[in-house]
Amino acid sequence: MHLPSLLVALGVCGAVAAPLEQQQPLAGSARHHAGPNKVFNPYKPGNNDPFDKKIDSQGDKLQPLPYRNGDGASVLGPRNRARERQNPDLVRPPSTDHGAIPNMRWSFADSHIRIEEGGWTRETTVRELGTSKELAGVNMRLEEGVIRELHWHKEAEWAYVLEGKVRITALDPEGGSFVDDLEKGDLWYFPSGHPHSLQGLSPNGTEFLLVFDDGNFSEDSTFLLTDWMRLTPKSVLGENFRVSPEVFKAIPEKEKYIFQGSEPGPIDDEVPSSGKGYKKSKIQFTHKMLAQEPVNTTGGQVRITDSTNFPISKTVAAAHLSIQPGAIREMHWHPNADEWSFFIAGRARVTIFAAKGTARTFDFQAGDVGVIPRNMGHFIENLSDDEDVEVLEIFRTDKYQDFSLFQWLGETPQRLVREHLFANSPKEAEEFAKAIRDAEEDPIKDTEVDEEDKEEL
Known part of the structure; x- marks a missing residue:
């Protein structure tokens, strides 16, 4: 896949250090006010986020810069600022991105x-x-x-x-x-x-x-x-x-x-x-796909159309997803076909895990297309606080199939899960075991933890 270039310099060489770019959010980003006369801005040298939380640079009117957890530098060369705001995770990738994965996004x-x-x-x-x-x-x-x-x-x-x-x-x-x-x-x-x-x-x-x-x-x-x-x-x-x-x-x-x-x-x-x-x-x-009775989840709705309910469609299967604010299309993969996604509304973050120690994050909005090769793990996270993500997942196959990471770990003997992930952390192992104990299918998850669950944890 090819995108118009993001002309972003990731480092500056020279005898004299360049002055840091003084960035403030663009007009109207009230949600980033942390207190009186204080504005939260993640795109600055001193910002530290070890958990790589989502940032909606479009909705919050922020200009991305390649600073992350004390590393990086400002941009001095030519820039396409509008394109940078559409693709903040290309300008400043999460710290978990690693290796060379081809571009998977096109508009x-x-x-x-x-x-x-x-x-x-x-x-x-x-x-x-x-x-x-x-x-x-x-x-x-x-x-x-x-x-x-x-x-x-x-x-x-x-x-x-x-x-x-x-x-x-x-x-x-x-x-x-x-x-x-x-x-x-x-x-x-x-x-x-x-x-x-x-x-x-x-x-x-x-x-x-x-x-x-x-x-x-x-x-x-x-x-x-x-x-x-x-x-x-x-x-x-x-x-x-x-x-x-x-x-x-x-x-x-x-x-x-x-x-x-x-x-x-x-x-x-x-x-x-x-x-x-x-x-x-x-x-x-x-x-009539949208007339189908949806599968209601904690974070949205899913409708699946393939040859089981649309018999003539022998080579294309599809899912229509509505992902609410604060929700995520859970971590999963598709074993039988590449995913070809078309975003109808909203803004989303997707990280693709391609094995061989590699992962890469892309951002999508209405009119964008994404490709995720079969068997590569991924999620779709709604970046917006007030707008649903509406997306079609489309596959060259007669039957829709996916595997849920949540369900897999929930239905695997917990001794194996514990020894894989929390061998030396019994408290964290217990918290994780409680979180996955039901292993019920919930393809679009509300990411908020309710008060009862917080008390249990």
Whole structure:
């Protein structure tokens, strides 16, 4: 993965020491007032935090600097201050980060936008994000009545409606036709090679996230109806459709791709009503993800959609998470696929444990994509004190799977846990054993310890 450079100097050489940068929080960071006329600022030489607590530099209007527990120096060279505030854990990594792990973050804001009549599209693939090997993403916008023309792909297409309404059409291998209208929080899935189209509905149209089951996918490499027609001899078109070749003088001279169409009517009025060839598909290509009953946790909500409740989705599984302020998507890993995350709202911190004594921390906000290779341990921590993190975890697999560190240790003989982690610390061993004794699944945890638990500990 590649990010625009953070031009941060981690040290300064020279005979004369440079003056330290005198930093104060930007305007409006009242939550950092530690008392009258005192402001808490973690980005200064004297700050000491052995526990690497989270810092919301965006929400708290702080400018990150590479100072940590007495080490580091100020920045003298050119700087992208806005980018630094978005990625504080790159400017000042936690002390636990170690080793060389590839960049796992990309923002759709850095992707090239293709602008068309009444819409646009931008993509995040292995070309933009080198670690995005299993999946690729496309963010697309269609105004009211605007059509993403009839086409198909080599790859399967999974999609989540971010805003607005959209009409989809598809054809199954048995010749069955499918038409449906979707809204925010709904999904569709088209297997490889299945022809389909999309059209924006409602006054403000629609925007959605498309995910393809190959990181090398490119939206520009789709098989387009108008492209095929214009690249086929008109005599052959005439023979194929049993009409005069002159009929095809009217076809477009270039692909249409995204274009303004007429306002669609009700589905029942749109589908062909005559002719022996039309029949309704028996396959359900769509699913209402946000309408699912959520799994309620102590720190948020989880909805999982895979082939068990959306049978056609054989190559893509997904979870929709709402992580409340003060909560964390618990430490876990996925054994069967890389995680491709898309952040819809909020700000989050993620540390990836990649074995071999290596770990690296990334920060995410709305519009960002993250990749976590299979089996690498990680968490998602909400950085904000007042906004939920909303994120899609997406996988190239038919079934969603994960392992919880909490559950693993809670269901392992406690003698083993104690001798691994607290061999010479009986008091701490007892406190930890009480904390994990129930081992109940709680994928999004409220990190506050209640008063009863505090008394027990």
